[in-house]
Amino acid sequence: MSQGFPILSLVTWLPIAFGVAVLALASDRNPAPARWTALAGSILGFAAGIPLWTGFSLAAGGAMQFEELRPWIPLFNVNYHLGVDGISMPLILLNSFMTVLVVIAHWEVVTEKVGQYLAAFLIMSGLINGTFAALDAILFYVFFEAMLIPMFLIIGVWGGPNRVYAAVKFFLYTLLGSLLMLAAFIYLYHQTNGSFEILDYHKLPLTMTAQVLVFLAMFMSFAVKVPMWPVHTWLPDAHVEAPTGGSVILAAITLKIGAYGFLRFNMPIAPDASHALAGFMITLSLVAVVYIGLVALVQSDMKKLIAYSSISHMGFVTLGFFLFNAEGVLGGLIQMVSHGFISAAMFLCVGVLYDRVHSRQISAYGGVANTMPVFAAFFVLFAMANSGLPATSGFVGEFFVIMGAVKVNFWYAFLAATTLIFGAAYTLWMVKRVVYGEVANPDVAALKDVSGRELAFLALLAACVLAMGIYPKPFADVMNPTILELLRHVTASKL
Numbered sequence: 001m002s003q004g005f006p007i008l009s010l011v012t013w014l015p016i017a018f019g020v021a022v023l024a025l026a027s028d029r030n031p032a033p034a035r036w037t038a039l040a041g042s043i044l045g046f047a048a049g050i051p052l053w054t055g056f057s058l059a060a061g062g063a064m065q066f067e068e069l070r071p072w073i074p075l076f077n078v079n080y081h082l083g084v085d086g087i088s089m090p091l092i093l094l095n096s097f098m099t100v101l102v103v104i105a106h107w108e109v110v111t112e113k114v115g116q117y118l119a120a121f122l123i124m125s126g127l128i129n130g131t132f133a134a135l136d137a138i139l140f141y142v143f144f145e146a147m148l149i150p151m152f153l154i155i156g157v158w159g160g161p162n163r164v165y166a167a168v169k170f171f172l173y174t175l176l177g178s179l180l181m182l183a184a185f186i187y188l189y190h191q192t193n194g195s196f197e198i199l200d201y202h203k204l205p206l207t208m209t210a211q212v213l214v215f216l217a218m219f220m221s222f223a224v225k226v227p228m229w230p231v232h233t234w235l236p237d238a239h240v241e242a243p244t245g246g247s248v249i250l251a252a253i254t255l256k257i258g259a260y261g262f263l264r265f266n267m268p269i270a271p272d273a274s275h276a277l278a279g280f281m282i283t284l285s286l287v288a289v290v291y292i293g294l295v296a297l298v299q300s301d302m303k304k305l306i307a308y309s310s311i312s313h314m315g316f317v318t319l320g321f322f323l324f325n326a327e328g329v330l331g332g333l334i335q336m337v338s339h340g341f342i343s344a345a346m347f348l349c350v351g352v353l354y355d356r357v358h359s360r361q362i363s364a365y366g367g368v369a370n371t372m373p374v375f376a377a378f379f380v381l382f383a384m385a386n387s388g389l390p391a392t393s394g395f396v397g398e399f400f401v402i403m404g405a406v407k408v409n410f411w412y413a414f415l416a417a418t419t420l421i422f423g424a425a426y427t428l429w430m431v432k433r434v435v436y437g438e439v440a441n442p443d444v445a446a447l448k449d450v451s452g453r454e455l456a457f458l459a460l461l462a463a464c465v466l467a468m469g470i471y472p473k474p475f476a477d478v479m480n481p482t483i484l485e486l487l488r489h490v491t492a493s494k495l
Contacts, residue, residue, distance in 0.1 A: 003018075003226050005051075006051060006068050007048065007049070007051055007055075007066050008052075008066050008068055008082040008083070008084065008129075008133045009068060010048045010083065010145070011045060011048045011049045011052070011092060011096060011126075011129045011133075012082070012127075012129045012130040012133060013125050014041070014044060014045050014048055014126070015041055015042065015045040015096075015099065015122045015123065015125040015126035015127060015129070016122065016123050016126035016127070017041075017091055018037060018038065018040070018041025018042075018044070018045070018120040019038075019041065019118075019120070019123035019125075019126070020123075021037055021041070021121070022034045022037050022038045022041070022115050022118050022119040022193060023116065023119040023494050024113060024117055025037055025115055025466075026113070026115020027115065027363055028111075028112065028113065028114065029408070031111075031114035031115065031311045031419045033113055034115035034118060034119075034424055035103075035107060035114065035118065038103050038115075038118035038119070038121075038122060039100075039107075040102045041122050042096075042099045042100040042102075042121075042122065042125070043100055043202065045096050045099060045100075045122075045125060045126070046093075046096040046097055046099070046100050048096075048130075049092055049093050049096045050093075052066060052089050052092065052093065053089070053093060053110060053478075055088075056089060056478060058478070058481060059485075060481070061234070061482075061485055062085055062086070062112075062481055062482040062483075062484070062485025062486060063336045064083035064084065064085055064135065064199070065083065065084055065085065066082075066084055067081070067083040067134045068080070068081070068082045068083070069081045069082075070111070070270070072136070072307075073140070074140075076138075076189075076194075076196070077194050077195060077196060078136060078139070078196050079136045079139070079196070079197070080137045080139060081134070081135040081136040081197065082130075082131070082133040082134060082135060082139075082140065083133065083135045084133055085233075085294045085333065085482040086478045086480070086481055086482030087260065087263055087264070087333065087479065087482050087483075087486075088132040088133060088260065088264075088376050089473060089478065090337055090478060090479070091132050091256055091260060091336070091337070092129050092133065092254070093214075094253065094256075094337055094341075095128050095129055095132070095253045096125065096126060098130065098248060098249060098252050098253055098344055099121060099122065099125040099249075101248070101344065101348070101457045101460065101461070102121050102245040102248055102249060103118060103121065104153040104453060104456060104457050105244065105245060105348055105351065105453075105457050106118070106243075106244070106245050106338055107453055107455075108453070109244070109351070109355055109404060110158065110243070110245075112158075113157065113158070116153075116157075117144050117151070117154070117157075117243075117245075118164045120150040120151075120153055120154050120340070121150070121154070121182075121245060121249065123150050123247065124147050124150035126153060127143050127146050127147035127150070127215075128147050128253055128254070128257070130143035131143040131147060131257055132257075132260065133142050134198075134417070135199060135455050136194040136196050136197060136198065137188070137189070137197075138185070138229070139196075139200055140198065141178070141181070141182055141185065143177060144181075144257070144363045145175070145178060147254070147358055148170075148171055148174055148175065148262065149479065151170070151246065151249070151250065151254065152167050152170065152171050153167075154242065154243065154245070154246040155167040155170060155238055155241055155242045155243075155246055156168075156354070158243045158246070159241040159242050159243060159246070160242075161241075161405070161442075162239065162240075162241050162243040163242075165237070165241075166234075166237040166240070166241035166242070167237045167241070168240075169233075169234045169237055169238070170234050170237075170238045172226050173227075173231065173234040174224055174225060174234075176224075176472075177223070177224040177231075178221045179220075180192055180216075180217040180218070181217060181218050181220070181221035181222075181265075182220060182250075183217055184213075184214045184217035184218050186249075187214065188201050188214065188269070188414055189203065190203055191206065191210075191280075191321075192204060195233070196225075197332060198264065198265070201265075201269045202268040202269060202489065204269065206269075206270065206375065208272055208273065208276070210271075211270035211271075211272050211273035211301050212270070212276065212277070212356075214269060214270050214272045214273070215266050215269075215270040215274065215277060216270075216272040218261065218266050218270075219266060221258075221261065222251055222257075222258040222259070222261035222262055222265070222266065223258065223284075224256065224258070224265075225257050225258025225261065225312075226255055226258035226259055226314050226316070226317075226318060227257065227258065227311060228256070228284050228285070228288060228314075228318060229284055229287045229288045229291065229292060229311070229315070230274030232288070232292070232311050235238070235250075235255075235306040235310070235311060235337065236308060237251060238307075239251070239303050239304065239306070239307035239347075240301060240303050240304050240307070240360070244347055244351030244354065245308075245350065247303060247306075247347040247351075247358065248343075248347050248348060248358050250429055251306070251307070251310045251343035251344065251347060252339070252340040252341070252343050252344040253340065255310060255314055255339075255353075256339075256340065259314065259318060259319070259332070260336075261319045262318065262321055262322075262388070263321060263329075263333075263486065267321070267486065267490050268269045268486060268489055268490065271489065271490040271491075274322070274324075274490060275324070275385050276322075278322045278477070280405045281318060281321075281322040282319055282322050282323075282412060283316070285315045285318040285319035285322070286315070286412065286415045287315070288311055288312055288314065288315030289312055289315040289316060289319065289415065289416055289418070289419045290415055290418055290419070290422070292308050292311045292312040292315065293308075293309075293312045293419055293422030293426065294322060294422060295308050296308035296312065296426040296431070297310050297422065297423070297425055297426045299426070300362055300363065301360050301361060301362070302350045302353075302360050302361075302362055302430060303347065303350055303360050304360075304361075305426060305430055306343065306346045306347060306350065308426075309346075309386060309423065309426065309427065310339070310343050312419060312422070312423070313335065313339050313343075313419075313423075314339070314344075314485040315419075316331075316332070316335050316397065316398055316401050316416065316419065317332040317333075317335050317336055317339075317397075317401075318331075318332070318413070319330030319332070319401060319405065319406075319416055320335065320397075320400070320401040320404060321406070322404070323401075323404045323405055323408050323412075324408075324487065324490065324491065325404045325407055325408070325487070326404075326480070326483055326484060326487060327400050327401070327403045327404035327407070328400070328401055328403075328404025328405065328407075328408075329404075329483045329486070329487065330400050330402035330476060330480065330483055331396075331397045331398065331399070331400025331402075331403070331404055332397065332401060332480070333397075333466075333483070334393075334396050334397035334400060334472060334475055335396075335397025335401065335473075335478050336397075336433075336466070337393070337397075337400065337475060338385075338393035338394055338396065338397050338465075338468060338469075339397075341385075341393055341461055341464045341465050342382060342392075342393065342394055342465060343386075344386045344388050344456070344461060345382040345385075345461040345462070345465065346382055346383075348387060348457060348458065348461070349378065349379045349382060349458070352375060352450065352454055352458075353365065353368070353434075356448070357443045357447070359443075359457040360432050362408060362434055363413075363433075364413075364441070364443065365433070365434040365435075365440060365444055366434065366437050366439070366440025366441070367435075367437045367438050367439035367440050367442070367444055367445060368434055368435045368437070368444055368447065369435045369436060369437065370380060370438075370439050371444060371445060371446075371447040371448075371449070372445075372447050372448070372449045372450065373457075374449050374450050374455065375448065375449055375450045375454075376435045378450075378458045378462060379431065379434075380431060380433060380435065381453070381462055381465070382461070382462070382465065383428060383431045385422045385465045385469070386427045387420070387424040387428060388419070388420045388423055388428050389426070390468070390469070391469045392465050392466065392469040393464070393465045393466075393468035393472070394465070394469070396468065396469060398419070398420065400418075401418055402417055406490075414438075430439070471490070
């Protein structure tokens with residue numbers, strides 16, 4: 001379904017254009033113009049994406065909508081081809097929304113190289129939107145690789161004491177994995193007699209051996225991005241060293257690109273291999289859910305705890321996808337969006353405390369509710385959502401995945417459900433030590449409650465977490481037609 005106005009180009013290039021403008025206005029002596037330009041760019045970027053939701057046709061089934069197709073490199077038949085379906089459209093809106101929150105959250109926090117910092121987020125926002133919208137393999141690859149650069153700079157320039165180590169580790173892990181994906185694209189290009197169209201790859205009658213090799217090549221790229229166990233070790237380092245805004249976008253958005261890749265590439269291009277390797281994928285996912293949940297229990301750094309929590313929750317996502325039923329895939333997709341809200345909220349809460357006390361250690365706090373009651377209320381809400389409390393968004397996706405797992409194997413569901421116990425254990429134990437009890441030290445006694453700016457982004461995220469938890473139907477309605485079409489394709493191709 002093609003639309004006249006190039007909305008997808010707008011949501012891709014508008015933030016990038018504003019990012020360049022912010023760079024031009026960057027000045028440490030007077031950061032106000034850069035801040036206001038960044039805020040305007042992020043809000044306009046989000047507003048530009050709203051017609052994607054309001055104009056999205058539920059009757060179109062799994063067909064691509066808002067398509068744009070123009071020649072880009074005619075010599076190799078590479079096109080500038082964009083389009084969205086029920087999988088990618090909600091992720092574009094999530095990314096644009098998070099960009100607004102990051103700009104608001106860092107209005108007064110970052111004081112050095114303010115313009116460059118905000119510009120990096122705006123440019124990355126546009127590149128991520130392009131990644132979700134790309135329907136040409138080379139265009140996807142360019143966006144996929146280009147968004148590494150702003151995140152590398154955000155961690156490496158504005159991060160903590162070991163920021164260079166964390167940034168280089170993040171960059172190398174992701175880059176090495178994606179080179180195999182490029183090799184797979186070149187192979188598929190020759191198999192289609194010269195097409196880089198992703199949707200053409202979905203129709204290829206590949207042999208089982210070819211499918212397994214293509215699946216594994218792409219798996220290496222997307223598994224690192226999710227990240228799946230055992231290629232997850234870059235994430236805790238990156239989170240701990242990244243500034244708060246970097247952690248927010250890393251957890252809320254960039255991890256989702258790996259999971260998105262499985263749905264857009266692995267499953268439809270190599271459906272038989274996906275079925276054959278489903279046990280392998282489910283095993284890795286359950287290890288992430290259970291083992292990484294236990295690792296989170298012993299963390300003393302709040303950001304590292306939430307980082308391991310993200311790996312565990314993303315294990316739920318990949319588990320849901322490879323169950324090959326509607327409940328599992330829908331649960332995985334809803335979990336992706338929900339985790340975007342919850343992980344962003346958790347990292348922003350840690351950022352609020354860090355801005356005041358300059359410590360991420362759980363032992364540096366205690367009794368925060370006595371001096372910051374409004375903040376404590378939000379922190380407890382987000383912690384409950386992270387634990388999967390009913391009526392929060394954290395419950396919906398996990399419930400659907402467990403329902404889907406029961407249909408396949410009771411023990412899959414049993415192991416997956418342990419995350420509700422482990423998630424509550426590590427999250428609520430952290431909250432108990434940070435928020436409750438007597439005031440632990442003079443730093444906590446001197447704390448002041450949230451400012452109007454902090455209240456704004458925490459309230460927005462709280463509204464999203466509760467709205468999605470109480471009424472997930474709009475998300476399910478948008479996602480279901482695409483999910484059913486994907487499962488029909490994957491199941492029909494099963495050997």
